[in-house]
Amino acid sequence: MSKEDNLDKNWKKDFPILKQEATQVSRRDFAKFLTLVSGGLMVGSGLVAAKAYLLPKEEVAGEHFVCKLNEVPVGGTRGFVIEGSTVPYILIHLENGEYKAYEQKCTHLSCSVFYKPGTGIIHCPCHEGSFDAMTGDVIAGPPPRALPKLDVFFKDNDIYVKASEEKVFS
Amino acid sequence: MSNFRTSQNKANPNKLNNILSTLIFILILNVTIQIWLLYASLNNALDNNREILIPAFIASLILFLIGFSWLYYLPKGNYKK
Numbered sequence: 446m447s448k449e450d451n452l453d454k455n456w457k458k459d460f461p462i463l464k465q466e467a468t469q470v471s472r473r474d475f476a477k478f479l480t481l482v483s484g485g486l487m488v489g490s491g492l493v494a495a496k497a498y499l500l501p502k503e504e505v506a507g508e509h510f511v512c513k514l515n516e517v518p519v520g521g522t523r524g525f526v527i528e529g530s531t532v533p534y535i536l537i538h539l540e541n542g543e544y545k546a547y548e549q550k551c552t553h554l555s556c557s558v559f560y561k562p563g564t565g566i567i568h569c570p571c572h573e574g575s576f577d578a579m580t581g582d583v584i585a586g587p588p589p590r591a592l593p594k595l596d597v598f599f600k601d602n603d604i605y606v607k608a609s610e611e612k613v614f615s
Numbered sequence: 616m617s618n619f620r621t622s623q624n625k626a627n628p629n630k631l632n633n634i635l636s637t638l639i640f641i642l643i644l645n646v647t648i649q650i651w652l653l654y655a656s657l658n659n660a661l662d663n664n665r666e667i668l669i670p671a672f673i674a675s676l677i678l679f680l681i682g683f684s685w686l687y688y689l690p691k692g693n694y695k696k
């Protein structure tokens with residue numbers, strides 16, 4: 446008898462379970478597992494609701510300086526972050542002269558979006574998502590929600606942003 | 616004393632087969648609805664729409680309770696004393 450055969454025999458003695466028995470799942474067990482999954486999904490829904498009510502997303506507070514007016518050419522963009530936060534934002538100088546500021550994270554899987562000059566489209570290269578640069582709404586692709594936006598306003602020659610007043614939920 | 620369980624244990628295996636299949640079918644249906652509810656509430660939470668979250672959670676809870684009490688009807692198998 447070779448060493449391998451001997452090893453094999455001892456191994457089987459230690460784990461006296463046939464492979465077929467180990468891999469076979471009875472329908473009874475499957476039904477119980479489905480109920481477990483169901484409980485998990487219920488807990489997940491509860492956590493989502495609890496998180497939304499107990500730890501709501503913080504709105505951008507106050508007004509924040511971004512840059513000078515002449516620093517962003519027409520069709521150009523400028524990325525910025527607000528002090529005390531790590532969320533990246535993007536300031537866009539549209540071809541019609543308007544300035545818009547959006548979160549730079551795609552609402553699908555948080556890839557960085559960028560503005561395609563001349564098209565009026567904010568594009569996400571990861572899964573070909575497109576947003577309307579005027580409103581932030583989804584035009585095409587997998588993103589489920591519009592890009593969160595900030596209101597842009599001017600003081601003298603400076604560009605400032607503040608929390609968008611368009612949608613207020615409290 | 617004779618109850619639901621006694622008669623179920625005496626039932627024809629074909630009948631038990633049907634019961635078990637139906638049970639699993641309903642459970643899968645419940646889980647599917649729950650996945651949809653969770654997906655919808657997650658998207659709405661991220662979009663700051665809070666009014667749907669509590670109803671979605673309650674619906675999910677009810678579906679889970681249905682599935683859980685449903686397990687009572689799980690056949691125990693045709694064992695004999």
